[in-house]
Amino acid sequence: MSFPFSSNHCQVQSFFSDSTQTRQLGNLFSSRSFCHQKPAMASSSAGNPPPISTISSLPKRFEFSPDSPPKISLSTDQYKHCSEALHFFKEKLRTPERIAQEFACLQANRITPSQMARICKVALDGVNVNKNRYLDVVPFDQNRVVLNPCKDYRPSARGYINASFITTSSSDNISQFIATQGPLPHTYEDFWEMIIQHHCPVIVMLTRLVDNYKTVKCGNYFQAEDGPRDFGNISIVTKWIKNSDTSLLLRNLKVGYKEEFSCKLCAPSDENKGSGCTGTAEEHPMNVLHIQYPEWPDHGVPNDTIAVREIFKRVYHVPPSLGPIVVHCSAGIGRTGTYCTIHNTVQRILFGDMSALDIAKTVAIFRSQRIGMVQTMDQYIFCYVAIVDELEDLISEMNS
Template sequence: SHIHFGAAYLALDPVHNPGHINTGADFNRGSNFSLERPLKRGSNVSLLLDMSALGSVEPLSSGVVTPRERATQEYLQSASRVLSRQQLRDITLNTQMLHAEFAEIPMNFVDQKELDIPNHGSKNRYKTILPNPHSRVILKTKNSNDLLSSYINANYIRGYLRDERAFIATQGPMINTVNDFWQMVWQEDCPVIIMITKLKEKNEKCVLYWPEKRGIYGRVEVFVNNVKECDHYIIRSLILKQGGQSRKVQHYWYTSWPDHKTPESAGPLLQLVNDVEEDRRGFTSCGPVIVHCSAGIGRTGCFIATTIGCRQLELEGVVDVLGIVCQLRTDRGGMIQTEEQYEFVHHVLSLYESRLPVDHDS
């Protein structure tokens, strides 16, 4: 059930320059694409383009389920737009339609009152980006009453066909959460870590949480076995040891995603998705793949949505990007932060589709 990308799929095609994108005047006339779907206009949240604006989001309240919260959950569980291969090609060129569709998806951010964990704020990189309670990762502790030690800003994320715990989406580790991060890697038996941020982009985005050669983080010992530099990312082969056991973990550091933008080319992200799938097949552990950027929602969401979308395209010949993003936001609020990122995911999937064998029915 894994994605099988041939090398030919991965030509580094540039993303269409938005300045030259057809805004879709011919789109509706030329296809059977339906615009009919449940649009719950009361549930949409203003588009947020930078982290500083996130404080303006109206969070979901705890206790009584409000009409707004009910509408959010209904939308996230039901919204869908299944695209044939031709429809994917068409809508990728229709920026206006993609941006309008994105604006309707509820963010599903968490209210701090929903997390009854004293002092958890000290472990959050951004005070308004919190793990949704129902899917958050809970670290195992000796003292069940020590809620703060069990807390990490991370969520299990479902994969293709709602595969439980296919991924973990988390924030970039902070200086006081590095040990927690490695505890999670070990506890969840994770084969791969994907980092999609620089350590600093104007401000700190993530601390350097791995050693040059060997480091001890709490009870987990980490060895760097090998470092391979590729065009757009660096791959570190790690050995983790704890209590007489040892495991292999691959660490991918994708460095070429520009700050507050989307990449100019879709190819490198598709290559990364391919390489990670290859690694997953080669590892005996079947734990979740950990993905993080800085907040753990924007670039992280793009990677996970692309992985799921590629698998759906390969196995079904169709893709439901709207449904995928709704599933991601159910598991962790705010996944895929901006309309540009939503558009970029369509570009990457369109590139993947163009490398698939010709399907005369599409």
């Protein structure tokens, strides 16, 4: 599926120039309000992922393969749902002015600087300000990810990390997300602590470390090709690396506390009696799949949807019960919000939730959980195009 993207992307400039917090916030938000009411804020409490019945159980080990992901076989009902959705979205793409109006309404309902100051108090506290890559992209207090314990022991830090729980459904079948910024050097340990504490099996990285203008977009928190790499009391080890045909860079990482790497026992036995090791899943390094897509430009869209859809195909087969999928770009809203929208929409359609056809509502819900999710018109249109391409793929594979 192709669609003519404009050459001038609708860029939000707030990340780059202004030096003070007030000017940054003022440049990003509009106080205009029309079209729809502002979406209600997410109801999940700070530090707690959305309620999923299986999320609190011990995480099961999941082995990742560098091979191509298995095809998604559709049931009769899934084929019907995909066909209906494909027809709907194709019709929508024939009237791009309707899509433009949807995005205009979303933009008109952005929160104001004064609202943000009220609902992002922890992020903007003096002890946490330097943990934010951009002062105008911070998590809301009530659905932020909380680290407990946290290396920053100061009470006012309150386990802060610039990361937000993102969801549209409490269904066990639908992936939940953590949307976060590209880690800063002094937040690497916090990032990996989040991965361990919330049992995150997959990290989707949608940015380069440095862009074509030599601007640092993300810190190098993940490369560990030359042996173990330590972040405080946390170690990561690379098990394998693969470059996919679609320009994705795949890494299978072992992540855990240092003492877990020193334990060679995998299960309770006579050998480990008295050692303190019980062999439970929480006491050994996690398997984490790190997927990097470096060719997605900041504020822009890829030239095609193939790589984005390969990410979806790989992540689709990871049981949502393992834990939330971590998605980040640089700020953790534009490319991040776009991928989350594509993944969430296709997945919900496959499970028969046809309310997923309302992409504007999905983005509005995501924006009620993290500011500015899906930043530009081009990214919003790209959601439609990628979803159509994936539905066509699923249906054509079924027909063949």
